[in-house]
Amino acid sequence: MTLVASYLDYNATAPVLPEARAAMAEALAMTGNPSSVHGFGRAARRAIDDARAKVAALVGVKPEAVVFTSGGTEANNLALAAHGFERVLVSAIEHDSVLRAAPEAQRIPVNADGVVNLQALDDALAAGGKALVSVMLANNEAGVIQPVAKAAAIAHRYGAALHCDAVQAAGKIEIDMGALGADMLTLSAHKLGGPSGVGALILRDGVALNPALLGGGQESWRRAGTENLAGIVGFGVAADIAARDLEKAPALAGLRDEIERRVLVVAPDAPIYGKAAPRLVNTSCIGMPGVKGETQVMAFDLAGIAVSAGAACSSGKVTPSAVLQAMGASKELAGQAIRVSLGRGNGPGDVARFAAVWKDLYDRARRLKQAA
Numbered sequence: 436m437t438l439v440a441s442y443l444d445y446n447a448t449a450p451v452l453p454e455a456r457a458a459m460a461e462a463l464a465m466t467g468n469p470s471s472v473h474g475f476g477r478a479a480r481r482a483i484d485d486a487r488a489k490v491a492a493l494v495g496v497k498p499e500a501v502v503f504t505s506g507g508t509e510a511n512n513l514a515l516a517a518h519g520f521e522r523v524l525v526s527a528i529e530h531d532s533v534l535r536a537a538p539e540a541q542r543i544p545v546n547a548d549g550v551v552n553l554q555a556l557d558d559a560l561a562a563g564g565k566a567l568v569s570v571m572l573a574n575n576e577a578g579v580i581q582p583v584a585k586a587a588a589i590a591h592r593y594g595a596a597l598h599c600d601a602v603q604a605a606g607k608i609e610i611d612m613g614a615l616g617a618d619m620l621t622l623s624a625h626k627l628g629g630p631s632g633v634g635a636l637i638l639r640d641g642v643a644l645n646p647a648l649l650g651g652g653q654e655s656w657r658r659a660g661t662e663n664l665a666g667i668v669g670f671g672v673a674a675d676i677a678a679r680d681l682e683k684a685p686a687l688a689g690l691r692d693e694i695e696r697r698v699l700v701v702a703p704d705a706p707i708y709g710k711a712a713p714r715l716v717n718t719s720c721i722g723m724p725g726v727k728g729e730t731q732v733m734a735f736d737l738a739g740i741a742v743s744a745g746a747a748c749s750s751g752k753v754t755p756s757a758v759l760q761a762m763g764a765s766k767e768l769a770g771q772a773i774r775v776s777l778g779r780g781n782g783p784g785d786v787a788r789f790a791a792v793w794k795d796l797y798d799r800a801r802r803l804k805q806a807a
């Protein structure tokens with residue numbers, strides 16, 4: 436296996452925090468089923484209650500609002516199947532776990548900076564029918580932060596409900612579910628230093644789910660199945676640390692800006708998607724004119740740098756980013772972008788290494804083009 440010297444793919448998954456790992460090891464050593472009434476079961480239940488309180492605190496809600504799931508995908512699927520809606524409206528840049536959970540949904544366009552068009556949302560809602568709207572808080576590819584509070588206010592004016600996929604925003608920007616006005620909110624542990632395979636759907640009082648899993652009464656009858664105790668405990672610890680360390684997140688902007696500055700020195704025409712909009716400080720989506728994203732990813736990988744391109748499906752095949760196309764990029768341009776996403780483990784050395792490889796690749800592509 437290649438030794439990865441620079442991990443710049445935190446939006447794909449973040450390293451599990453040592454504190455989360457240690458807590459999970461302890462939880463794995465516990466025996467009780469949280470539904471059992473004996474002491475072993477009660478200890479497991481307490482561990483889950485403790486994690487629930489921590490996850491709730493991260494987004495400013497009461498613990499009862501949290502429904503633990505197997506991750507962001509399940510939470511999004513659950514939200515989109517909620518009870519009592521005649522139609523679904525989603526922003527055009529949602530994650531596939533929203534888009535594919537509601538294939539019939541009307542897509543609300545975004546502008547060239549990747550920000551959802553609120554007038555288009557308003558117009559779509561005015562057509563009537565009890566609607567569920569889904570707008571993510573921050574996009575996973577370009578990092579663009581969406582005006583969710585405004586979208587929620589518009590939705591509520593029409594009696595609609597709003598679901599917000601906050602998977603990429605959690606741990607990077609402050610989230611107050613009440614201030615956002617979201618009726619449902621999705622989180623995923625592995626994007627903020629917890630393990631993969633666990634997440635949560637957070638519900639405002641009165642939202643009625645259509646449970647996808649039926650069986651026992653876990654999660655107050657909203658999600659059956661014996662709880663993923665170790666995963667939930669790891670999630671709780673990661674959420675707690677994410678809340679505590681939130682103030683450190685802006686420091687990443689310096690590294691991200693330096694990456695973009697160096698890229699633009701080499702190639703002033705390189706598109707940086709969403710640069711003009713409010714963005715997550717850790718994310719940069721950069722196009723290299725004339726070079727396919729997957730070629731770049733492989734070249735970076737050979738140099739020990741982990742970045743990503745487009746939407747990789749399970750076959751490993753990369754398709755030109757639908758998000759960038761929704762932002763107006765041609766299929767060709769959308770296929771030439773890579774995403775750099777930083778996290779707590781990165782420093783100036785990673786920036787220098789990335790910039791050197793980027794320049795090398797770009798120069799090589801230009802020489803090849805000139806020779807052709």
Ligand code: PLP
Nearest residue numbers: 506507508530575600602603623
């Ligand atoms: N939503 C967004 C915006 C994501 O980036 C992801 C993961 O890439 C998900 C949902 C899915 O979360 P999970 O991997 O926990 O299923």
